[in-house]
Amino acid sequence: MERSRRNFLKISGICLLGLGVKPVVHALAKNEQPQILPGPDAMTAKRWAMVVDTKKCVDDCRDCIDACHQTHNVPDFGNPKDEIKWIWHEYYGHAFPGQEHEYEAEEIERKPFMVLCNHCDNPPCVRVCPVQATWKRSDGIVMMDYHRCIGCRCCMAACPYGSRSFNWRDPRPYIKETNPEYPTRTKGVAEKCTFCVERLAVGLMPACVEACKHGALVFGALDEPDSPIREILRSNFTLRRKPELGTRPQVYYIV
Template sequence: METSRRNFLKLGGAWALGLAILPAVNGFAANNPEHLVNPKALAGKRWGLVIDMQKCWPRYQAGCRRCFDTCRREHNIPDIGNKKEEIKWIWTEPYGDAFPDQQHEFMAEDIKNNPFIVLCNHCDKPPCVRVCPTRATFKRQDGIVMIDYHRCIGCRYCMAACPYGARSFNFRDPRPYIKELNPAYPTREKGVVEKCTLCVERIDTGLPPACVEVCPAKAITFGDLEDPGSEARQLLKNRYTIQRKPELGTHPSIYYIV
């Protein structure tokens, strides 16, 4: 009888503890920033980038790769050395591949023949989020599309759904291929998908994305697309910009000045 009573009390205590922690668990599961906010974090409703390729190209042609190199170091991106297994967060594509439906035979040569910086578009309507069976891919309230590496089961549905080729799959353990380990950022495992996170680890501590900070040409502008007074919105207002595959209705958060 005493044993049964003791077990009942243990069960009751566990049930009460479960009720106590349930709001916090639900908060994290619902991507509720209330439990995660750093007081220094940058506040925005929809973060995005405006990339001025006219500023970028002269530096790029002179050999500048600072945005790529910095991103690789900051986020422990492995250098597999195999094109088929390459892990890409920020890279370049020729105009015809980046903007397949926005070209014609009489295009300006500097646009047609120069590479374009590409990365995850952090779409306002991301198809990758809709297809993920484990909700490992989700969109934060500030518009950044994220991957929970622990929930990712490697099904690659998100890769198939992404129309921009912005996701990479770890076919092997990436850790032996990291040249300069950054202990402040988590490494990934074999069998998970990864991509650009727009440097949420920096945004959440009050800093802009690393590629924005290190660009010597100031070609990448970061800002809240919902804020009419942000520098990004001012550029969009005053300069002609294009987006990748806008006809798909994903509403990318990356714009290009050409």
Template sequence: MEKDRRDFLKLAGSVLGLGATAPAAALASTGGRPVQEEGTHWAMVVDTRKCQAKEGCTACTDACHLAHNVPKIPEEAHEVKWIWKEKYPQAFPNQVHPYIEDSLRDRNVPVLCNHCERPPCVRVCPTQATFKDEQGIVTIDMHRCIGCRYCIAACPYGSRSFNWKDPRPYLQDIQSDYPTRTKGVVEKCNFCEERLAKGQIPACVEACVTAECGALLFGDLSDPESEVSRLLRTTNTIRRKPNLGTAPSVFYIV
């Protein structure tokens, strides 16, 4: 049923002259089965309760930003961020009400790129600089990005950052095994694809384990026996802004 519907929408999309599958796929409903049908599908589960237990911890952000040469720009207007913390009501604006439990209201929740199954940023990119790879990772080809920032307008999560200026002066300790960026391109979390290729887990997850917090869990959603799959089956999790149909690959336990 879901499949038929998507085929119909695909057809409608091409008849309308949009000529492509992405807008049609985005029209499809959010319920039912996941979009990704085969192959690895990397996903993350964030246990916000465990994260809250370590108040003020910035291990994940520090590790990520160090590993990927993310600059520390003092003025907020030009900040670049890959993973950082927001209050629960900001991260989940439509899953909040005035009477939620106190601990939730002030809870700091790690937010990052959701690596959506139907990413709006990919849909709008005029050069295919941002695209979804075969493992479900939404990534950016920094060599191709023209810096139009359409993807930033399209991202419902504010997960993308633009390099308003040359980031290098804001890097104290440049890691020589990963590039920096140049001014005028968009960047964001890449689920550590460069580490995954070497069989390592993402830097933030590793740092979270080292910090003895264990709030971040990473794994393959296409493998029903993986730890994330099992956790998702047995625990209640939510995704950010599910009503938009983007189908994030980052799940939260609250």
């Protein structure tokens, strides 16, 4: 081949491209997900799920919300545009859109419905994430890796429950009291409820469940036929949000 500056540059370019391919090969060769390792007292299950008993839920009570948001360093920006929330109130018509009708019992209309991530069996957010920053664990919990998320917000478009939040700005100055037990996030990443994996790993119930004095939130293993959650599901009529979408949500509502 003719030795010219042009050819030299061409070959250098190709070599550089080759170097760029190396990490891709690496990534394909090994692919392990980060994990929260269970401690000796860890609670384990093949399928975690939650029941929200709206009959027991008390108007204007914020215990579960405050407990969750304090535990997980959820900031409060004071504006709805940037808002981050893991668990919150909705009215019936918003939690179950399309189900409401004009002649609804006043009690149903007024009741707070706690909504959170449904930890779907078939989660669309996991399907769309281009970097596997969100994935479903073997116990059914849909997890988030804040260090992996590139902030494309595909998951927010994909979630049919509006359960995902995004750090539109640096959250740290807006956290009232930082809990050193749980990481704070940086701007530009998505987040949501994780069924408190970090608490389950040390044998504690999710913060919201623990905080609820009225027993309106029940958390447990779906795979154990004798578990309290199975007993509740057996003896009550329960609803799930938007089951027609095929996401198979794992938060059940007693209305």
